[in-house]
Amino acid sequence: MADLQSHIEELWARADQVGPDDGDAAAVVLQAVELLDRGEARVAELAADGNVVVHQWLKQAILLLFRLRRMETVELGPFEYADKLPLKRDYLQAGVRVVPGASARFGAFLDRGVILMPSYVNIGARVGADTMVDTWATVGSCAQIGARVHLAGGVGIGGVLEPPNAAPVMVGDDAMIGSRCMITQGARVGEGAVLGEGVILNPAIPVIDAETGDELGRGVVPPWSVTVFATRPRRFPGGDFHLPCALVIRRLEPGQRHDKAQLEAVLRDHGLAG
Ligand SMILES: CC(C)(COP(=O)(O)OP(=O)(O)OC[C@H]1O[C@@H](n2cnc3c(N)ncnc32)[C@H](O)[C@@H]1OP(=O)(O)O)[C@@H](O)C(=O)NCCC(=O)NCCS
Incomplete structure (x- = not known):
């Protein structure tokens, strides 16, 4: 190599x-x-x-x-596309389920047991075993998603291709990312973390502990925690405004699946999610 x-x-x-x-x-x-x-x-x-x-x-x-x-030009029935890169192929051998409307580009890796609902996975991305990429979720180029993760409907995982030394978004094993979260610019979600709907996370967004009020860092959600979208007051010359933050409302035991994430696992086993 x-x-x-x-x-x-x-x-x-x-x-x-x-x-x-x-x-x-x-x-x-x-x-x-x-x-x-x-x-x-x-x-x-x-x-x-x-x-x-x-x-x-x-x-x-x-x-x-x-x-x-x-x-x-690539034609598919009445659909026509124009692109430079081919799509991934041979899903059956790879043990990956791909629902019509989903596509992944050549150069993305989908490990065994991945389910792609109608969603998109871009080149260089890596999706770990048994992860569910739910409807209208997008996994941007080079994003690294762990095993047994659930990216719920409409989640936007940003792509980080340039500059080449920029760290991509990393989501740890067993994380559950709630619907319509936006995780971009090399933000990181720890393993087993549960994110409520609509959390915005990038390296500038403060992650605040609801117990102590402390800022735990920016753009990094701790492992085995439950984190929701919240706002923080911020004074500007033009007045007081509220900017988004991520609020850690609960800690989980390492290895503990949140009840709501467990329900998702049941749905997944029976192939009903999405
Ligand atoms: C994040 C989540 C795990 C929180 O659930 P929970 O730990 O059981 O928390 P609770 O429902 O007991 O709520 C605790 C508090 O947080 C608030 N809260 C719950 N979810 C919230 C969210 N997503 N954003 C902001 N606040 C939230 C509640 O209003 C409650 O406030 P209160 O104490 O004043 O009543 C849950 O909302 C969830 O699973 N969200 C993702 C759902 C999703 O996208 N599923 C995939 C597709 S169906």
């Missing part, structure tokens, strides 16, 4: 000369994105010290792929 990495880095250094007629470059870049597609490499991961390690060269490969591909 080290060879492939240095080859990609070399291509990236002269990216403005790389174009669709460069067959050798295309073969190298495809090899890297295929690693992502098969889940053998990932764009980002959590290190033992809790920091996010971003493998920039894999993001560079994705960005190069866009330079190397030409637009082509």
